[in-house]
Amino acid sequence: MHIFDSVQKTKRKFEPLVIGKATLYVCGPTVYDDAHLGHAKSALVFDLLTRVFRANGYEVTYARNITDIDDKIIKKAIEQKKDIKSITDFYTEAFHAEMEQIGVQRPDIEPKATESLDAMFTLIQKLIASGHAYKTSDGDVYFDTQSDHEYLSLSHRVQDESQRQERVESSEEKKNPADFALWKNVKDGSVTFDSPFGAGRPGWHLECSAMIEKHLAYKDKPYAIDIHGGGADLLFPHHENEAAQTRCATKHELANYWMHNGFVNIDGEKMSKSLGNSFFLKDALREYDGEVLRFYLLSSHYRSNFNFNTHDLEASKKRLDRLYRLKKRLFGLGANNEETPFKKELLTALSDDLNISAALALIDEMIAHANETLDTAGKHKALKKELIANLAYIEEVLGFGVKNPYEYFQFGVDEATKQKLSELIEARNEAKKAKDFERSDALREEILSFGVQLMDTPHGTFWEKV
């Protein structure tokens, strides 16, 4: 396995802290709103990563947090006159359901901020005790960035006070503008958590460091975990601050490797909460099969920026269709997991920093070769066994082709329409049998008006949603 480390800015061979194991932590969603395509992309990328690690024989422990303490959640709760938990439960459930639709497997551990306060307190206390954090007269606790000589080593930034913008709510008592809150005292009585530092709320960066220590960290290694991942925007300040907290509170660095996925833009426009043009996953799922979205969002390299648009999505769907048509040809032929040259090549491609383009090219070539042989060869029992093994492997490692191929091609068609289609097809077949081609072509036109394409095969007439 080779992965690109976004801190060292180079592709590195993966050397696990413990032989045969890989620990991965990814920053998950703040559950105050529906998941957008960026959340989907990030979840997809790290889902693929864990699958590839497992295919390489690693025992993976994958943790992705749920941020359920946050000012935006509280704001929404107040606006909607609901309690915090009903908001966070609702969006957590929605997130899980949507992730499942795009084939993202659940992480092994999914810690919540509300269930990790003890670990956060421990971390803050360690930081205060070691002189890396200080309290203000308001009761806030800040991390003292100047006390960490390695601060900014992650993002390679240079501190430039004259250009640095102040955050609106920063305290007058901060020693340094870059210092960030570990604990914020809350006096308005809205939503607070009791702590040894008074009632208030934890700073955002804190939870990841705390959760990693609590759930994942090796105690006796130079790094807490193997890999830390997240969206490209998190490198600074979020990950920089996490790294600083862990470095100063414990005797190890946070992660050996850092991976950041690129952004999703919509039709060339940056998607952002402040611009209000978020593209929600749930909206895309109404129009497209979840697996098509999975395929499309994964179809270019994870570090590139991704320009989401329906034109490319349609092209991507056609590519996935080819895989499903091969599945149709082999439908119902049982299982087989023998080793094949294709499987080896596919894993090699993906093990090189998730080279999805090379992997997809291999799949396309495999499909073309399979179709060609199935078209021409008389006996192909051994070939079919091999192809079934290949397809099963694509399902396992990439999560493509997991559905019933007939159902896949019927996405979005209701039962009444299906019934109507089957009647029309029967009528057309009778016309064909009577060599009344004028009528059969007219019926095909009528069928086409349902957005459905017919395919006559030796095994009967099938239809696909266009």
Place this chain on the structure above:
RNA sequence: GGUGCCAUCGCCAAGUGGUAAGGCCGCAGCCUGCAAAGCUGCUAUCCCCAGUUCAAAUCUGGGUGGCACCUCCA
């Protein structure tokens, strides 16, 4: 202003020193009653300029053009 990334066929997109993968679209053919699907064939010298090298899309320098982060954000 600071830091960093990118620029490959009409579109999407691999390839980071050895002579341009793959998909979509298009054209031609095979197959088909006709189609669809499938298969076969055809389609780029890699933004510009200079340099290094036997050899560069790949390295260096300089341009030009995009973009990201520095502020909640995946």
